[in-house]
Every structure is written in C-alpha cells, then in structure tokens.
Amino acid sequence: MDTAPLSLNGYQAGAIRTDRTRGKGTGLDLAVLGLFGETGSLLSETKKKQRDARSYLGYEASVVEEMGDALWYLAVIADHAGLRLGDLAGRDLAGGPEPTFADVQPQRALPLHVPTVAFEHTLLQLAGAVGRLAALGARGDLAGSPDLPERLSAVFGLLVAAANEAGVTLEQAAMRNLAKAEDRWPATRAAPPLFDEAFPDEERLPRALTIDIFERTGGNDRRYVVQRCNGIFIGDRLTDNIMKPDDYRFHDAFHYAYAAVLGWSPVTRALFRLKRKSEARVDEGQDGARAILIEEGVATFVFGEAKQLGFFEGQRPGDLGFAFLKSVRQFVRGYEVEACPLWLWEEAILAGNEAFRFLREKRRGRLRLDLVGRKMLVEDLPT
Known part of the structure; x- marks a missing residue:
C-alpha cells in the first residue's frame, strides 16, 4: 500500500483531471463561484451544528467533504491561472522540495464535535478572502491580475487554519475528494463483479x-x-x-x-x-x-x-x-x-x-x- 504523503501539486494534478469548468462561463468566474459556494457550505454546516447540536449528525464528515470541495476549486483556479498549488503554500515551502500536505499541517488531527469560536472566526475570514477574490474578478481579467497569486495564497492559508481549528487534515479532505471524483468521473470505467456471480x-x-x-x-x-x-x-x-x-x-x-x-x-x-x-x-x-x-x-x-x-x-x-x-x-x-x-x-x-x-x-x-x-x-x- 502506498503510504507516501500526498503532495500539493500531485493533488492538483488529480483534481484538474475532473475539471468541468474550463471553457464555461467567463474566465475564472465559474470556478470562483464554486469556491464561494463551498465556503458558504462550510459556514452553513457550522450554523446547522450550532442550531441542531444534538439532532444534526454527520457534521465532521460534512466539514471534511466541504473542505475537500473548496480545495478542489482552489486547485482548479490556480491551474487556470498557470499556478501550482504548491506555490500557494508560502515562501518557506514553495521554493523547496515538492511540498506535501503534511508539510503545511504536520500536527495530528483530533475529531471535531462542536464548532469552536476560533473555527467560526476563521471561516468568516475565509469567506471574506474568497469574496475579495470574486470582487477582483468582477473588475476585469482575474487570471491576468498581478494580485491573484497573493489572493489565492491568502485563501489557502485560511483553509489550512480552518482545518487546524476543525481538527481535520487537508490531506484527509484531499484524499476523500479525489476518491469522490473517481467515484463519479473515473479515469478507467471498470464495473465491479456481478453480485450473484458465486451463486448457482x-x-x-x-x-x-x-x-x-x-x-x-x-x-x-x-x-x-x-x-x-x-x-x-x-x-x-x-x-x-x-x-x-x-x-x-x-x-x-x-x-x-x-x-x-x-x-x-x-x-x-x-x-x-x-x-x-x-x-x-x-x-x-x-x-x-x-x-x-x-x-x-x-x-x-x-x-x-x-x-x-x-x-x-x-x-x-x-x-x-x-x-x-x-x-x-x-x-x-x-x-x-x-x-x-x-x-x-x-x-x-x-x-x-x-x-x-x-x-x-x-x-x-x-x-x-x-x-x-x-x-x-x-x-x-x-x-
């Protein structure tokens, strides 16, 4: 079994294989809207958990999935702009060896059962950063903007911070996201064996x-x-x-x-x-x-x-x-x-x-x- 850490650029390569936004909409608009939507979904999950604390099940799984989806859109936006996801990880990592998710988030994750104040605050900051990204696109050519790398790096940093506070790892979110994409848009279509194969x-x-x-x-x-x-x-x-x-x-x-x-x-x-x-x-x-x-x-x-x-x-x-x-x-x-x-x-x-x-x-x-x-x-x- 391959247990090597997942690299940021390796994840991006897997993500863009299932990119269906290219050529649709104007420039990066569709992908940015997707990132905005997934950030909103993270906020929505937090709200529902606070409102229905005892009856709302699957909160942690939902947070991991929504983070994976947000990461997917971020990777796609970076690719459309000719940037590598590893370049958004910060100066300390971007110039060194192939950066991995473990490099940006080396600590062990703890299960999240209740949204923390810090997590809520970071999600609001993330929403603001994505909103500023959308506003930049509304003013002209987002892909050609000299501010785009900095804006995307800010979004990535806040996504890492949110994952830290949520007690999950982005690597876990990324792996689940790739599995989800493979489930829907596989590289090779091979049906599983028929369920009654071993029966008379x-x-x-x-x-x-x-x-x-x-x-x-x-x-x-x-x-x-x-x-x-x-x-x-x-x-x-x-x-x-x-x-x-x-x-x-x-x-x-x-x-x-x-x-x-x-x-x-x-x-x-x-x-x-x-x-x-x-x-x-x-x-x-x-x-x-x-x-x-x-x-x-x-x-x-x-x-x-x-x-x-x-x-x-x-x-x-x-x-x-x-x-x-x-x-x-x-x-x-x-x-x-x-x-x-x-x-x-x-x-x-x-x-x-x-x-x-x-x-x-x-x-x-x-x-x-x-x-x-x-x-x-x-x-x-x-x-």
Missing part, C-alpha cells in the same frame, strides 16, 4: 434477457401495460396509479436497466423467481420484500426527477447532477448495490430513461438486457 445458475439473473413491453386498451378506454418474455406473459398489468396519467406504467424499464447495468434488481428477481435462497441471509436481506420496496422507491424518485427534465433526453454520461446521484445511492444504503460507483448508477439511470422515452413515444418496444456488457438496448417490437 438457477439463482442468477440471466446474463442475456429479452423483454417485450406493450400497451393494451381495456374497458372504458383504460390503458395498461403488459410484458412478455420468451412468449410467456409475466408480471401484473400495470397502470399509472395516479390521478393525472404520466405513463408511469412503463417504469419497469428502470428496473430492467438496474438489472442489466448494476447487476441488481430485487424486483426483477422476484418477477423471475430468482431469489438467492441458497443463502438465507441474502435471500431475506438482499432479495426480500424490503429490498423490493427500496428499489421501487428508487424508481419512483428517479422518475419524479427525470419527469421534470424531459426524462434526461440529450443527457450523456457525466451530465447528471452529482447531488442527484448521491441521493439515489442513499436510498440503497445497507444493501449490496451501495457498492456500485456513481458513474455506474448514472449509466443505469440513463439506460432506463432512454428505454422509457422510447416506450412512451411508441407505446411498445423490445428491451435487450446484457449483464455481461452492462447495458440495455431498446428497439422496435415486431408486429
């Missing part, structure tokens, strides 16, 4: 599956959806179950996308009677009624968000919101699919919505699931 064939989701989905009209012009696999009709007739129809009856496309891309779908397992009964704990804990309800909750949440955004038409991998994907994964906390990275969740959601849009337009279609290739395709259903 009769308990595995089929590695290839074809599902026909089409709409019927019953009495009183009541529309419903039926499904067919290998010539056999499966599942129940589905309706929208809402006062104002919205075609939710086609939503099983989401479940099949989860099965194909994530290798996870308690709903699909139940439909095809593929529960992993050879292991009682997995049968009950991962494939049982509660897991089915969780998946239905995920599908409903995703549908509700997608409905407001044209069911993600025109969206490609990397486009879906980070907060949205994190919220989706929070639904499945404690279940095996929690291990799937955010980028894989995004691909599953996009595949499900692509199929849903197709079915919504044509009222019928054929889904082809490929669990080995981690994809699902939709095509016309022969008449």
